[in-house]
Amino acid sequence: MTQLLWQKPGVQVDERIQHFCAGADVILDREFLLFDIQASRAHAQGLQMIGILDATELDAIERELATLADDFASGRFVLDETYEDGHSAIEARLIDRLGDAGRKIHTGRSRNDQVLVATRLWLKDRLARLRELCLETTGIALTRADVESGLPLPGYTHLQRAVVSSAGMWWSAWAEAFIDNAARADDTLAWVDANPLGSAAGYGVNLPLAREHTTQALGFGRMQVSATYAQLSRGKFEMAAIEALSSGMLDLRRLAWDLSLFTSAEFGFVTLPAQYTTGSSIMPNKRNPDVIELMRASYASVAAARSEIEQLLSLPSGYHRDLQFSKGAIFHAFGRGLGALELLPDLLRNLEWKPEAMRAALEPSMYATDLAVDLARAGTPFRDAYRQAADPARWEAGDADASLAARVSPGAAGDLRLDLLRERLHALGGQAEGAPQT
Template sequence: MSDLLWQKPGVKVDARIQNFLAGEDVILDREFFLFDIQASAAHAQGLQQIGILSADELAGLSRELDVLAEDFRAGRFVLDERFEDGHSAIEGRLIERLGDAGRKIHTGRSRNDQILVATRLWLKDRLSHLYALCRETAEVALARAEAEAQLPLPGYTHLQRAVVSSAGMWWGAWAEGFIDNAVRAQQTLEWVDANPLGSAAGYGVNLPLARDHTTQALGFGRLQVSAAYAQLSRGKFELGAIDALSTAVLDLRRLAWDLSLFTTAEFAFVALPAEYTTGSSIMPNKRNPDVIELMRASYASVAAARSEIEHLLSLPSGYHRDLQFSKGAIFHAFGRGLAALELLPDLLRNLEWKPENLRAALDPSMYATDLAVDLARQGLPFRDAYKQAADPARWAEGDPEASLAARVSPGASADLRLDVLRRRLQALT
């Protein structure tokens, strides 16, 4: 490992202790590295504005930061065990290339606000991706709801046959759900869109740092004003981002459960695209819905990450090294969660219903609720109508299309109000 930024003369560094302190930090920092470089460039611009750096020094630092970013993308620079973390790697590279100008880059900055701003930029990027995936999923579901509005589909409660439903209702539910998920991602993005750079270790510094400049240069919506709150917000903002992710992945879990059931031979309602299934290693007859099962499982990773960060935050104010462990949690949550969501739109575009099986699953009992409501509409008290409709002798083969057409309450099969959902989706920016 290269010389430590904080190492003092005469203080021995125990390799075992240092390995424990660093842990997998340098590996995790690969996720943040380009954002850390971006923030370092903005910080250098701010230092030049207040006279700490000359114009020539700024030009050299800006050039070398660009070269470092390109070398990292191309694999010519590897963030590995030579470095304590990504921050020290950037500073070490600048010192190696530029000497004293590189030694000035950390003026007015702490690794505390350095990791805060890199994390915040990373969260913005991930939330933007989450928002886009939720919008795309909602669009696919809404388009299929419009196209298949009156396709009969058995409706279930308690996993028991309940009433006649429709593919339009099933798709419309997911469309509205993922519109809400997109809204949640957008609102969370706006909430975390605050610049902590310049808060240093949580108490500011005795320099007139150009915090308004770095806010604008890094594309933040606002300045995170209080230097102390910048530290308090670490973990809190990560939890908010995970909560936004979890709402989408929770919907994905339930959708995947539906498809897991619908693809069984017992239901046989849906055929999945072949590429979303795998074979058995021993049973030649099998095609397994492994992709949707792992989609269903992905929520566990998101929930675990949330729990880990929540437990880390049992802390007083100020910075504490415990927070280092929050990085792995958010990477794991967003890595698993977004990977699953990325596969969802194409799955929904390409799954195929088996209409003959859908219709065959509609038995006479599923029209009993329609009968009860019809009797009530004719003036019979509903509880009496309910008792009459519960008599199997009154059940008969029904017309699923007529049942769907009669369900006129807003949001039901005859009044899906997909136009309302279409306007909501189009209103998203």
């Protein structure tokens, strides 16, 4: 390992203790390194603005940081146990290539605000991707809701056949759900979009750091003003981002449950794309919906990560090394969560309904609610109409298409109001799949 940034003369480093303290930090920092390099460039520009670096030194640092980013992206530079963490790797590289100019880069900053700014930039990137996936999912669901609005599908409560529903209602539900998820990702991104760089170890420094410049250079919406709050917000912002992710993952879990049921022989409503199923190692007849089962399970990883960070935050103000463990939690949450959501759009594009099976599952009792409402509309008090419609003798095979057309309450099968959902989607920058570009 290279010389530790904090190592004092005459102090022997115990390798067991150092391994315990560093853990997998340097490996985890591979996720952050390009963002850390980006922030180091902005910090160096700020140091030049206040006279710590001259123009020649800044040019050299910017050049070497760009080279390091290219080397890391191409695999020519590997962040490994040679370094304590990504921060020390950047500094070691600059010192090795530039000497004294490299030794100046850490002026006015701490590894505390380095990790904070890299985390914020990383979270912004991940939340933007979450938003994109939610909008893409919505676009597909809206298109299919429109095309399949009149396709009858049994509606269930308590997993019991309840009323006649439609594929259009099923799709429109997920469309609106993922609009909300995209909006929540948007709102969370705006909240996280605050620049902590320049807060140092949480108490500022005796230099007029160019924090407004680094805020603008790094594309942040605002500066996080209080140096102490910058430290207090570590973990809090990560939890908010995970909560935004978990909103989408909760809906994915329920959607996957539907498909798990609908693809079973007992329901038989849906055929999955072949690539979303696997075979059994012993039963030659099996095609298993493993992908949607793992989609369903992925929420657990997201929820666990949030819980892990929440448990870390039982701390007084100021920085504490406990917070190091928050990095692995967010990487695991977003890695697993976005990995599942990435597979969702193609699944939804390509699943196929089995209309004959869907219609065959509609039984006379599922029209009882329609009968009760029709009686109430004709003047029978609803509670009396309810009792009359509960009599099995009055149940008879109904017309599914007529039932759906008559369901005209806003948001029901006969009036899906997809135009309102399209407006919300458009306001967020998305559009229904297949819609013309505007």
